[in-house]
Amino acid sequence: MSINILMPALSPTMEKGNLAKWVKKEGDKVSPGDVIAEIETDKATMEVEAIDEGVLAKILVPEGTADVPVNQLIAVMAEDGEDAKAVAASAGQGGNSAPAAAPAPAASPAPAAPSAPAPTMHTPASPISANTGKIFASPLAKRIAKMNGIDLTNVKGTGPRGRIVERDVRAILSGDAPKAASSAPAAQSAAAPAQQTLATSASSDSVKALYEAGSYEEISLDGMRKTVAKRLVESKQTVPHFYLSIDIELDQLMALRGQVNSSAPKDADGKPAFKLSVNDFVIKALALGLQRVPAANAVWADDRILKFKHSDVGVAVAIEGGLFTPVVRKAETKTLSAISNEMKDMAARARTRKLRPEEYQGGSTAVSNLGMFGIKNFSAVINPPHATILAVGAGEERVVVKNCQPTVVQAMTVTLSCDHRVVDGAVGAELLSAIKGLIENPMTMLA
Amino acid sequence: MSDTYDIIVIGAGPGGYVAAIRAAQLGFKVAVVDRQHLGGICLNWGCIPTKALLRSAEIYNYMHEAKNFGLSVKDANFDIKAIIERSRGVAKRLNGGVELLLRKNKVDVIWGEASIESVGVVKVSPSDRAAPPKGALGVGTYKTKNIIIATGARPRVLPGLEPDKNLIWTYYEAMVPEKLPKSLIVMGSGAIGIEFASFYNTMGTEVTVVEVLPQILPVEDAEIAAFARKAYEKQGLRIMTRAKVVSVQKGADSITATIEEANGTTRQITAEKLISAVGVVPNTENLGLEKLGVTVERGIIKTDGRGATNVPGIYAIGDVAGAPMLAHKAEHEGVICVETIKGMETEPMDRNKIPGCTYSSPQIASVGLTEAKAMEAGYDIRVGRFPFLGNGKAIALGEPEGLVKTIFDRQTGALLGAHMVGAEVTELIQGFIVAMSLEATEEDLMHIIFPHPTLSEMMHESVMDAYGRVIHM
Numbered sequence: 001m002s003i004n005i006l007m008p009a010l011s012p013t014m015e016k017g018n019l020a021k022w023v024k025k026e027g028d029k030v031s032p033g034d035v036i037a038e039i040e041t042d043k044a045t046m047e048v049e050a051i052d053e054g055v056l057a058k059i060l061v062p063e064g065t066a067d068v069p070v071n072q073l074i075a076v077m078a079e080d081g082e083d084a085k086a087v088a089a090s091a092g093q094g095g096n097s098a099p100a101a102a103p104a105p106a107a108s109p110a111p112a113a114p115s116a117p118a119p120t121m122h123t124p125a126s127p128i129s130a131n132t133g134k135i136f137a138s139p140l141a142k143r144i145a146k147m148n149g150i151d152l153t154n155v156k157g158t159g160p161r162g163r164i165v166e167r168d169v170r171a172i173l174s175g176d177a178p179k180a181a182s183s184a185p186a187a188q189s190a191a192a193p194a195q196q197t198l199a200t201s202a203s204s205d206s207v208k209a210l211y212e213a214g215s216y217e218e219i220s221l222d223g224m225r226k227t228v229a230k231r232l233v234e235s236k237q238t239v240p241h242f243y244l245s246i247d248i249e250l251d252q253l254m255a256l257r258g259q260v261n262s263s264a265p266k267d268a269d270g271k272p273a274f275k276l277s278v279n280d281f282v283i284k285a286l287a288l289g290l291q292r293v294p295a296a297n298a299v300w301a302d303d304r305i306l307k308f309k310h311s312d313v314g315v316a317v318a319i320e321g322g323l324f325t326p327v328v329r330k331a332e333t334k335t336l337s338a339i340s341n342e343m344k345d346m347a348a349r350a351r352t353r354k355l356r357p358e359e360y361q362g363g364s365t366a367v368s369n370l371g372m373f374g375i376k377n378f379s380a381v382i383n384p385p386h387a388t389i390l391a392v393g394a395g396e397e398r399v400v401v402k403n404c405q406p407t408v409v410q411a412m413t414v415t416l417s418c419d420h421r422v423v424d425g426a427v428g429a430e431l432l433s434a435i436k437g438l439i440e441n442p443m444t445m446l447a
Numbered sequence: 448m449s450d451t452y453d454i455i456v457i458g459a460g461p462g463g464y465v466a467a468i469r470a471a472q473l474g475f476k477v478a479v480v481d482r483q484h485l486g487g488i489c490l491n492w493g494c495i496p497t498k499a500l501l502r503s504a505e506i507y508n509y510m511h512e513a514k515n516f517g518l519s520v521k522d523a524n525f526d527i528k529a530i531i532e533r534s535r536g537v538a539k540r541l542n543g544g545v546e547l548l549l550r551k552n553k554v555d556v557i558w559g560e561a562s563i564e565s566v567g568v569v570k571v572s573p574s575d576r577a578a579p580p581k582g583a584l585g586v587g588t589y590k591t592k593n594i595i596i597a598t599g600a601r602p603r604v605l606p607g608l609e610p611d612k613n614l615i616w617t618y619y620e621a622m623v624p625e626k627l628p629k630s631l632i633v634m635g636s637g638a639i640g641i642e643f644a645s646f647y648n649t650m651g652t653e654v655t656v657v658e659v660l661p662q663i664l665p666v667e668d669a670e671i672a673a674f675a676r677k678a679y680e681k682q683g684l685r686i687m688t689r690a691k692v693v694s695v696q697k698g699a700d701s702i703t704a705t706i707e708e709a710n711g712t713t714r715q716i717t718a719e720k721l722i723s724a725v726g727v728v729p730n731t732e733n734l735g736l737e738k739l740g741v742t743v744e745r746g747i748i749k750t751d752g753r754g755a756t757n758v759p760g761i762y763a764i765g766d767v768a769g770a771p772m773l774a775h776k777a778e779h780e781g782v783i784c785v786e787t788i789k790g791m792e793t794e795p796m797d798r799n800k801i802p803g804c805t806y807s808s809p810q811i812a813s814v815g816l817t818e819a820k821a822m823e824a825g826y827d828i829r830v831g832r833f834p835f836l837g838n839g840k841a842i843a844l845g846e847p848e849g850l851v852k853t854i855f856d857r858q859t860g861a862l863l864g865a866h867m868v869g870a871e872v873t874e875l876i877q878g879f880i881v882a883m884s885l886e887a888t889e890e891d892l893m894h895i896i897f898p899h900p901t902l903s904e905m906m907h908e909s910v911m912d913a914y915g916r917v918i919h920m
Binding site for chain 1 (some may be wrong): 505857858859861885886887888890893
């Protein structure tokens with residue numbers, strides 16, 4: 001029996017991914033645990049490991065293929081003792097041999113894949129051809145879907161013989177279209193608002209028309225760039241932002257940080273067990289602040305508000321070509337050293353794009369720190385569905401007036417961007433002043 | 448025939464008889480009632496006989512141009528009686544065709560004036576307009592499960608300008624003149640007005656077209672209408688826009704119209720005849736609709752887009768269901784209506800994809816949004832144009848005058864509208880309608896191979912022009 005390798009779902013909401021690289025070649029022997037391919041989703045690059053032993057007989061989806069639907073047959077393995085050539089030959093026929101009753105994906109490191117959108121045969125309602133896997137959609141429907149990042153695989157067509165036509169895609173854009181019954185419950189968290197587009201930006205042709213040909217280099221968009229663009233446009237178009245700024249004195253925090261860091265236990269090589277950064281304190285202060293102002297620990301969910309018990313705080317990490325926002329879970333319960341070490345680990349893995357989706361999804365807020373670049377103050381764009389984001393500027397010596405005397409203090413300015421649908425002005429101000437209190441009296445964070 | 452019908456269609460015009468045939472195909476027991484002619488105005492007094500007249504005019508015009516083609520025609524002349532005879536013959540032949548089609552599909556024909564007694568009951572009283580075709584059922588009361596009203600429309604009459612069959616004509620009289628008038632005023636520059644103006648002008652009548660609006664062919668794209676106007680004027684047609692016939696004075700064998708122009712000045716024009724072509728009004732009177740409570744607004748029966756009125760069991764299609772009052776729209780509505788009654792899944796008609804054709808010389812054909820309408824709707828558009836001058840077939844035909852214009856949504860590449868003026872464009876437009884209906888984008892249209900040498904290549908070029916890729920210009 002040959003073993004079908006299907007496009008794995010790397011997260012419950014994943015609908016498609018890019019086949020970034022085949023690590024194994026046709027004819028290679030594969031053992032369980034071997035990495036056979038790398039899949040790129042909107043943000044992460046994941047390795048696909050084999051769980052069976054055999055020979056990679058036939059690669060059906062070449063590397064570099066974008067937007068491969070989950071559960072599409074991507075390769076076929078010959079089992080031990082089986083003739084790989086015969087398997088390859090039979091796999092070459094019939095294009096899509098993915099059986100209707102999709103078996104468990106042969107290689108899937110992710111938790112249970114969503115129920116397979118089994119190609120429904122002979123039902124006119126299904127726009128997917130059983131023979132070719134081709135989606136029956138009008139050219140215009142395809143164009144609009146592509147412009148808005150809509151995967152047509154599970155869209156129900158209402159045109160003749162179930163063809164997907166413009167109005168089906170428009171209905172999804174306007175948010176009032178059911179997807180096909182067979183589709184996984186994909187409308188989680190960000191997915192639903194992500195499909196609302198108020199306006200689209202100028203086409204590449206019209207932008208290019210403004211510049212002399214040859215005066216620029218064209219850079220195609222990778223999954224991350226597309227996601228960043230899509231989500232931030234969505235944020236600015238759909239989230240009513242307002243901004244609150246406050247100055248926070250850092251003298252006590254700097255002193256405490258020095259003490260704690262110098263007393264960190266050292267290992268055999270003399271390497272300290274932790275080294276707290278100012279940002280670690282800010283993460284903790286934000287987490288505790290949310291516990292003190294629980295109204296701000298919430299997100300907007302279309303027809304309701306989700307209010308959280310724990311403080312899951314995202315931290316923006318800049319990487320080559322984009323950024324990630326890994327989430328420190330239950331940050332209010334973690335010690336500063338635990339937060340610090342967790343962030344170091346996640347930041348390092350973010351830079352190699354090896355974060356798992358569950359590590360950067362969720363949370364109700366995030367911290368974005370540009371202090372290391374000397375930025376004094378800025379306003380960050382909320383990362384949906386978060387309700388807030390705290391923009392942290394550089395710590396610096398400032399002259400302030402205290403008791404009618406000019407005094408030099410260490411201080412920084414932070415700005416909280418708030419989603420007004422969830423966090424009203426007073427609530428945001430309360431959260432910000434709680435954060436200020438915590439940072440200016442940092443001993444309270446050690447409790 | 449005491450049994451109950453499934454469907455009785457009132458009116459055997461293009462909407463009615465097509466609906467009846469479709470109903471018969473679906474296994475319904477169906478009858479169609481008419482008082483005057485199978486095939487309606489379209490076939491008997493509209494679309495078809497005018498095309499026959501215009502064909503004569505076209506050939507007559509070719510005769511004048513014969514030497515351009517290396518031919519010689521001596522004493523090119525015409526016999527108006529024979530031209531009309533041919534036109535009537537064409538109508539008669541097709542009228543007989545409809546009779547055959549109805550019989551073949553076992554559709555009963557009931558002859559007379561119909562009114563709806565109550566839901567499910569149609570009363571037919573004698574018609575004094577025409578004798579019944581062979582085998583038609585007569586007056587009486589007929590029972591039916593469903594009634595489709597397809598009674599069409601008639602010429603709109605302006606007060607003071609009532610047609611008198613002598614000096615003031617409607618399309619009826621204009622179609623069968625006893626002799627060619629030396630001069631003619633055509634009031635209204637829609638398709639009907641322009642077609643008659645074009646016919647008479649070609650045959651040698653001195654024609655003045657008077658239009659209230661700033662543009663002739665008011666529903667067409669402004670650029671196309673302006674192009675057509677130039678061509679008509681070059682042929683000697685006199686056109687007045689923003690001008691209104693305020694009164695007429697009838698003489699013994701002439702009529703003098705007082706025309707008020709935009710600047711307030713008035714002028715008088717005298718002609719042998721005046722054609723009133725200021726639109727049509729739906730025939731929704733005397734059907735018993737008020738009594739039944741069917742919603743009628745400004746003479747138009749309100750429907751749900753699939754023919755259903757507010758009263759269950761009563762449907763309306765074609766001109767009575769609203770603009771555009773065109774045969775192909777009526778036919779399509781008839782089919783949708785019958786299929787809906789059958790319980791089939793149907794699509795309401797997309798009014799934006801109803802083409803319009805005017806068979807003057809040059810012809811006009813269009814579908815979708817005009818440039819102005821597209822901008823009004825908020826689209827960011829790309830417009831493509833290609834002139835007949837750049838097309839090999841057009842030059843070979845000796846038809847170098849014309850323009851193909853396409854309008855795209857810049858964002859999505861959707862074809863929003865196509866507008867053409869020139870030879871044979873009425874036969875070309877369907878290509879763009881198919882493209883729009885299948886939701887083709889500019890990319891698809893550019894990838895299509897158009898045969899060479901044809902006029903259709905201009906459609907391709909116009910699309911490419913919209914994207915800066917035109918070849919032959």
